[in-house]
Amino acid sequence: MTELLLLALGASLVNNFVLSNFLGLCPFIGVSRRFEAAAGMALATLFVLTLASGLSFTLWHWVLVPLGLEYLRTLVFILLIAGVVQFTEIMVRATSPLLHQLLGIFLPLITTNCAVLGVALLNVNRQHGLLESLVFGASAGAGFGLALLLFTALRERLDTADVPHAFRGAPVALVTAGLMALAFMGFSGLGVR
C-alpha cells in the first residue's frame, strides 16, 4: 500500500512529467489558454494514460513476451495509444462538441504526447505489475492534469496583466512554465523515485 502511495506521489508531484521530466510540453503550452479546455484535456489525458497503461501491460505480458516480440513494443504501444485516443475523441465529440472544438488538434495529438508513450515504456522498464501500471499511469495523468490546470489558471491571470509587448502570449507563458519548473525543483531528493 505504502509502495503504491509513494509511486503515485512520485509520479504525480516529485517527478512530475511536465515540470520535472519535461514530457508532454506540447499540450501543456497549447491547451492552457482556457480553463475549461484545460480541464477537458486533463481528463482526456488521465483517461488515455490509465487505459493505455492497463492495455499495454496486458499486451506486453500476454502477447509480446510469450511470442518473443519485445522489440515490437514501441510500434505496438503507439498503435494501441492511437486506438485509445481515437476512442476518446469519439467519446468527446459525442458528449461535448464544444470541448471537441476547444481541444482541436490537441485531442488526436495526445497520441504523440510523449508522456503517454513514456509511461507505457517506463511501466515495462520498471517491471510494474498490472495494478502498479494502472496507478503509475493514473498518477502520471493526474500530475499532468494538475500542472496543466495550475498553469492555465496562471495564464488566465496573465491575460489581464500588463505584460510587455514583446513578451505577450507564448513568451511569457514559457517564462512562467520555466519558473514553475524551478519551483518544482524544490521537490528534488524527496526520497520517492
Add this chain to the structure above:
Amino acid sequence: MAVRSRFPAGLALDAHKQQACGTQIVELPLPAHLVLALDQGTGYSAEPVVAVGEAVATGTLVARTGHPFASAVHAPLAGIVVAIEAREAAVEGGRSVCIVIEGNGSDRIDDSVRPVKDPASLGPEELVRRLRDAGIAGLGGAGFPASTKLASARNLGAHTLVLNGAECEPWICCDDALMRSAASDVVLGALILRRAAGAVRCVIAIEEDKPAAIAAVTGAIDGLRDDAVTLAVVPAVYPQGAERQLITTVAGVEVPSGGLPADAGVICQNVATAAAVARWATRGEPMLSRVVTVTGSGVGHPGNVRAPIGTPLAALIAASGGYRGTPLRLIAGGSMTGRALPSDEVGLTKSMNCVLVATRDDIGSRLGAVELPCIRCGDCANSCPAGLLPQQLLRAALADAHDTLRQLGVHDCIECGLCDYVCPSQIPLADRFREAKRRLQEAEAMTKKAADARERHELRQRRLQEAATIEQETFESVRGRARRPGVDSTGDSN
C-alpha cells in the same frame, strides 16, 4: 435598543457633521424662480401637464406619471410657467427636461391642497394611491417613489417597516436635524407608512452618534404607547444607512441578491419621507419642499435649510452665507457617493439631501491621488459591505470579462465608495465598477434583443415553411385536376 452591525465589513469614517449640525433648520424664503426637473433623481421622468405661460398656484400638479419609478411634481410656488426645456440637472446623465416657474407674488394655494381628514380611515390601497398623487418620493438620496415601494411591499407581504435615520454618509445631517425638531412628525408618518405597507412592526434606526435625535425620537415613541414601534440604535459605521446593510443590521435578514427588501419581508423608508408623509396628512401638502444640508468649507454658514423643490442651488447657497474661499466642487450628496454638479443653476430635487461645497480642504486627498497598479492587498475586500472582492472585480472590469463580472457580483456592488477610500493604490474603483455595470447592462440588453430576434425569426421560418407546404399541397391537388393551370404572366419578365 442598541444593535450590532451585521453586514460584512464597513468602516468608521470622519463624519464632518459638526459644521452644519449645530443650528436649527432654517426656512428658506421663496426664491424668485424654481427649476423643477421632471426626473427627480431616479433616472425616469414625469410628463408635464402644464404649458408655457400657464399660471400655477402653490401645490398645483405640473407633471404626472404612470411610470412606477418616476414621481409626480407639484409647483411649490405660485407663478407662471416660463419654460419647459431640457436643462442641466442633478440627475443621471446630467440633463433633464425642467419646468421653470417664475413667482408672481401671489400666494394662491391650489384647491387640491386640503388636509386629509382622517388618514386612519383610508385603506392601504387608497393610501398608496394618494401618496403617489402627492409625489411623495424617498428623501434619503435615491428619490424612489414611496408609493411604488409600498405597493410591492404589500404584494410581497412585508411585515417590518424600517425607518432609516442612520444617515451614515459624511457631512449630511438633514435627517438628524429633522428628527430633533420634528420627531412627532416622523412617528406619525411612520404609522401611516406602516399601514400603507401592510407591515406589522416598525423599527426606527438611528446611528449612535446622534444622541439628541435618539432622545427626541424616544420621546415621541413613548408618547405613542404602541409596542410595535421601536427604536434601534445602530453603530456609526459607513455605510450603515445603505438600505440593504441597514436591513441586515436591524432585522437580521439579508436581502437576496437581485431581489427587493420586501423579498426579505422588510420595507425601508427614510425618516424624512415619513415626516413628509405626516406633512401631507396634516396639511394636505404634496411634496413641495425638503430639508437639505448645505455644508462644506466653501460655504459661509453651513446649516440645514427647508427649501422648496426646484430652488436653484445658487439661491440655497446664497441663503447659507454664500461661497467662501475657493470652492472646487459642488456636490449633491455627501463626499462618498455624492454627484459632482457642473453648475449651481440646477434646481433642488427630492433626492438631494445635501449640497456640499467642497474646497481643497475637504477633497484634497482625492485631488492629489496618484493611481498605481493594484497590489492585491485586499484592503478593499476587507471593507466592502457587500462582501465583494473589488481587487478581482477590477481585473475583470479591465478585461471586460462579463461572465466573471457577473460571477463576482458586480451587480451586488452598492457603489458606496469604500474600496476607493481605502485603496493604497488610489484606484477609482467605484467609478470603474459603475462603468463596468453600464457596459454589462448594455451587453445584457443586446443579448436579450438578439434572443427576441432569434425567436421571431424562428417563428417566421416555421410559418413560411408551413405556408410553403400548404402551397405545395394545393399546387399538387390543383395539378391533379387540371394539367396546365393559368400562367402567371409577370413571372418571366426578369
Add this chain to the structure above:
Amino acid sequence: MNPDAVVIAVLVAAALAITLGVALGWAASRIEPDADSLVVRIDALLPQTQCGQCRYPGCRPYAAAIASGAAEIDRCPPGGEVTVRALAALLDRSPRSPDPAFGATKPAQVAWIDEAKCIGCARCLPACPVDAIVGAPRQMHTVITTQCTGCELCLPPCPVDCIELRPAPALSRRQRQPRAA
C-alpha cells in the same frame, strides 16, 4: 532474423490494427456525435440581425458553418469586434478583427419609414426576417423599433426609398457619471 519471426511480427501488428479498427468503427457508428449543442452556443453569441452579410441565409446557418469549420469567425459585421471576441473566447481561437470583405461594422441602427413617402406597397413586409414591420397593402407601414435588428434587408424592395436607417436608441438606462474636465 528468421523469416518466421518477421511473419509473426507482421501478423501480430496486423491483428492489433484490425482489432482496433473494427472496435473503433463499431464505436463510431454506435456513438452519435452531438452536433447541435455547439451550434446553439455559437448562435447565442451572434447578433441575430439575420442580415445575411456573412453570405449564409441567417445567423443559425452561419453558426452551423462555424461549428463544422466551414466558416471563419470573422464574418459578422453587425456583431463587430465584440462578437468576434466572444466567439474567439468560446472557441479558444486567436482574436482577430472582423473581415471587411463582408461589410463594415456600423453602430447599432434601426429602420425608420418615412410615412409621408410610403405608398403602402407592402413589399418590405416579407423581406423583414423578424417581422418587425407592421402594415398591410395600401396602408401605411411602420417599424417596431424595439424589434428591428437593423439588417437593411427591407431597403432593396422599397420602390420609393422611404426607409432609412437611424441610430438605435440606447439600450441601457445607466449613463456615465461626469468625469473630471
Add this chain to the structure above:
Amino acid sequence: MRFDTSPAPHVIAGYTVPRVMFQVLFALVPAGVAHVVLFGPGLLLQLSVACVTALLAEAVALRWRGRDAVPALKDGSVLVTAFLLAFSIPPLLPWWLGALGTALAVLLGKHVFGGLGQNPFNPAMVGYAILLVSFPAEMTRWPVPMDVDGTRTWSELARLSFAGFYGADLTARWDGYTGATALDSIRSGLDLRYTLPELLGREDIAGTPGARGFAWINLAALAGGLYLMLRRIVRWHIPVAVLGGLLVPSFIAHGLDSGNALGPAMQAFSGATMLAAFFIATDPVSAATSDRGRLWYGAGIGLIAWIIRTWGDYPDGFAFAVLLMNLAVPFIDRYTVPRIYGRQP
C-alpha cells in the same frame, strides 16, 4: 457659477503603496540589526548591492518600456524585493551573485510579467531560487556567528564579510569561520544516521551560537512581523497559516519520532521561518487574495516547507514552498471567492 466634476467618492483615506512598502522596510530593521550583530556587516554589503541593482534594473526595465520610471522607483516595492533577497542570501556571497540574483528577481520575476502588481511569483524568491540551484555551494556557506568567549570577534567577521563580498577564496584562510547553517548540518547528520538528540548535543551544531544566531534573527523578524500586524499592514491569516502548516506536522512528527524529526520550537526559530511567514509569504501581489484563500495559501507554504526540510535535498524549503504556492494562487483564488451579501452560500 460653474464647477469641475469628478466621479464619487470625493475623499479617500490617502494611505498609499509607498507608505505600505516603507513600513515593511522599517519592520525589517530589528532582524537586520540582529543579523549584523551576529554575522557581521555582510548583510549591509548585500543590501547595498541589492538595492542599487534593484533600482537600476527597475529603471532600465521601465525606460525600455517607455514608462515613467520615477513614480515606480518611489513606490518602494522594488526596495522590498531587494531587502528580502538580501536577507535570504548568505552574507558572504560574492557581490556579483547578489547583483545577478537581484537583477533576475526584478527583471525575470517582476517586469517580464508587467511590473508592480502583475507578477505571479514572489520576485525575491525567484532570484533566490535561481541562485540556489545554480550556485549551491556559495548559497549554503554562512559565517559561523560571533560567539561570547571571543574566539571569533565582530571585526574578524567584518573582514570575512568583505573577503566573501569581493569573491576571495574563503576555504584557505577562513576555513573555521564558515560553515553550513544548523538546519543544513542537522540534515546531513541525520543522513549519516546520527539521531537528533546526538546532533543537538553537538557543540558545532546547536551548542554554538550558530543555531542561536538564527534564533535571534527569527525572534527579531517575529517582532517586526507583529509590528506589521499591529499596523494592519499584514493581516493575521497568512503568517498564522504558514506557522500552522509548518508547526503542526512537525509537532506530530516529533511526537512520533523524536529521534529524527525536529520539534516545533526548533522549526519555528531556525532558517528563514519568521522572515518567510511575516515578510515573504505576505507579499500581497503573489499571495491569494481572499481571507479563506490566504489560509490555504499559507498552510500550503508551511506544509511544503516542512516536507522539503524533512525529506528534500534543500536545507530550507521556504523559497520553493513560496514559489510552489505562488503558482497555485490563481487556482486557489478561483475556488475561494467569499460569499457575496445576499447570495446563498
